[in-house]
Structures are given as C-alpha cells and as structure tokens.
Amino acid sequence: MITSTTARSRPLEQTTDHVNSFDAMLAATAPLAPITTAVVHPCDAASLTGALEARDKTLITPILVGPKDRITAVANTEGLDLSGLEIVDVKHSHASASAAVRLVREGKAQALMKGALHTDEVMGAVVDKATGLRTERRMSHVFVLDVPTYPKPLLITDAAINIFPDLMVKADIVQNAIHLGHALGIDTPKVAILSALETIYPKIPSTVEAAALCKMADRGQITGGLLDGPLAFDNAISRKAADAKGIKSDVPGDADILVAPDLEAGNMIAKQLMYLANASSAGIVLGARVPIMLTSRADGTLSRLVSAALAQLMVHHTLGKGVM
Numbered sequence: 001m002i003t004s005t006t007a008r009s010r011p012l013e014q015t016t017d018h019v020n021s022f023d024a025m026l027a028a029t030a031p032l033a034p035i036t037t038a039v040v041h042p043c044d045a046a047s048l049t050g051a052l053e054a055r056d057k058t059l060i061t062p063i064l065v066g067p068k069d070r071i072t073a074v075a076n077t078e079g080l081d082l083s084g085l086e087i088v089d090v091k092h093s094h095a096s097a098s099a100a101v102r103l104v105r106e107g108k109a110q111a112l113m114k115g116a117l118h119t120d121e122v123m124g125a126v127v128d129k130a131t132g133l134r135t136e137r138r139m140s141h142v143f144v145l146d147v148p149t150y151p152k153p154l155l156i157t158d159a160a161i162n163i164f165p166d167l168m169v170k171a172d173i174v175q176n177a178i179h180l181g182h183a184l185g186i187d188t189p190k191v192a193i194l195s196a197l198e199t200i201y202p203k204i205p206s207t208v209e210a211a212a213l214c215k216m217a218d219r220g221q222i223t224g225g226l227l228d229g230p231l232a233f234d235n236a237i238s239r240k241a242a243d244a245k246g247i248k249s250d251v252p253g254d255a256d257i258l259v260a261p262d263l264e265a266g267n268m269i270a271k272q273l274m275y276l277a278n279a280s281s282a283g284i285v286l287g288a289r290v291p292i293m294l295t296s297r298a299d300g301t302l303s304r305l306v307s308a309a310l311a312q313l314m315v316h317h318t319l320g321k322g323v324m
Helices: 021-028 045-056 068-078 093-105 119-127 167-183 205-218 233-237 239-244 263-276 301-320
Strands: 035-040 060-066 086-089 111-114 140-146 154-157 190-194 226-231 257-259 280-286
Touching (some): 021 140, 021 301, 035 045, 035 093, 035 301, 060 068, 060 093, 060 111, 060 301, 068 086, 086 093, 093 111, 111 119, 111 301, 140 167, 154 167, 167 190, 167 205, 167 257, 167 280, 167 301, 190 205, 205 226, 233 239, 263 280, 280 301
Parallel strands (some): 154 257, 190 257
16 A cells, blocks of 8 residues: 555655746736737626736737627626727627637737637637638647746647647647747747657657657757657656656756647646646647637636736737737
C-alpha cells in the first residue's frame, strides 16, 4: 500500500518562483487601446458579463451580435448597463456567428468573442471558404495557463480545433503559438514537442513528426522559436527529469509552449493541470484574420478577461509589425 507520505516524497520542482502571469498579462494591456470585438450571441449572464467586464477593463469595445430582446432581457435580469453599446439584432445563434464574421470582413471588428453558443457554430462561420476568415495558415487553439507550480505562463496547443493534425498542420500550430508567445513579450519561445517518450520510435508516429518539426525550424520553415522534441511531458517541464535521461537542450524544464500530438492529448494535459494543479486558464484561436476568444460557457470571468487580454496583445503586436 502506498501511503500519502510515500506518494508525496518526490515534490514538484518549481514552487517558490511563481509569479501570477495573468496579473502581468492584464497589466501589460494598460497602455493599449481597446480592440473592437464582435461578441457572438451573448445571451446568457456569463458571456454578457464577461464582455462588459472586458469593456470596463478597456480590453475591448464590444459590438453585441445576437437577438436584441434576449440580450436586453439578460442585462435587465443581471442589472447590466448596455447604454452606448452597439447591438446587431439577428434572430438566432447561427445568424449571430455569420453576422459577427461579416463585421470582421467589413473591417468593423478586430476580434471575435464567443458567447452562449456552441464552438462549432462560431467556427463553422469562421472557416467558411466563401465568407469566412481563413488565411493561408491553419487555425489552431492555444490554452494559456497560469500553473502555481510553474514559474511562468504555459501555452498548450492544440486542444480544441485540430483533432489529428498531420505534420504540416502541426507546423502551423507551432508557428501560431510562437507568434502568441512573441505578443506576450517572449523573445524566443521555447517549444517542447510532446510524445510518449523522448527518442524517435517509428511505431509512435508523433516522435517522428516531432523530430521533423525540429528540422523544419532548423531550415527556416518554422521561425521565431527554439524547438526540441520528441519530449515526454516530464522531460519538457522538469530539468531534473531531462538530466536523468541525458537530454541536453535549453528547452526541457523551461518550456514556454507544449505542443501535443493530437487534440485528445492536449485537452487532457490542459484539463489535468486545471483540475489537479489548480491552474487558471484562458484560450484563444489563432490563424484566422483576427484572434478569436473561444472560452467555454463554463469559464469564469477571469478566464474571459485574460482571453480578451490575449486578443488585445495579439492585435496590437500584429499591428505593430504592419501585418493587419
């Protein structure tokens, strides 16, 4: 029988140097102008409150897109003030997604924020080949976590969009996450390409793809970050574990970005850190014409605020580079 004392005899390595990275992200937005954001179907208390609090923090200037009577009913029930806000009145959630995307295409919105509707409805409008927001890059989701036992923000991708990404999709997933790292002020994000082990083993295809991604970075097909992989999860976040395996790299134990082999693995990693390590989370979709705040309907206000901060930082970083 393993007692609780025995089970805890190997403590986590990083426990004392942690700084609340979400506070730092919100502080970094202070000098920035709010970004005009189409809020898609904010027809429940959580999504409408989140949008208004993001407005109050000068993160976004919201345009509310959805059934006006339902939005105003929620506002009246919750005691929320909608004065001065533009409301685009449409009949239902599918129409809300289409109208919000149209606002972006018309140059009237710089970002999207998901409200009280399914992710598939939002992304269906975004990925439409004729009227959506596609670019030459594959869209991908990034979880940004503040983990109490890790000394800095931890980005995990992709855990919400690409189910079984192939090598070229993974290259876009990595590049999107690197660009977000730059927007967060990380000059050269350290990227750990995850698998079940740290050596190349052809029977586990993710180990081969991890090695290929690293070589793509060497050849300039992926830029702006420092990649290493394949790495098992322990090697990626623990210098001690990497040293025990003889892994010589600047990434293990200091990774900024964890790239999962598929959506299932990425989602499990992120949710385990949230529910077992008390990590706070935010989320954003990149690779479209504008960033998309893709929070869950169960997410709290902090998650929505930090997701808005990520979008604001990303928009201003991109504007500063002259891309948008």
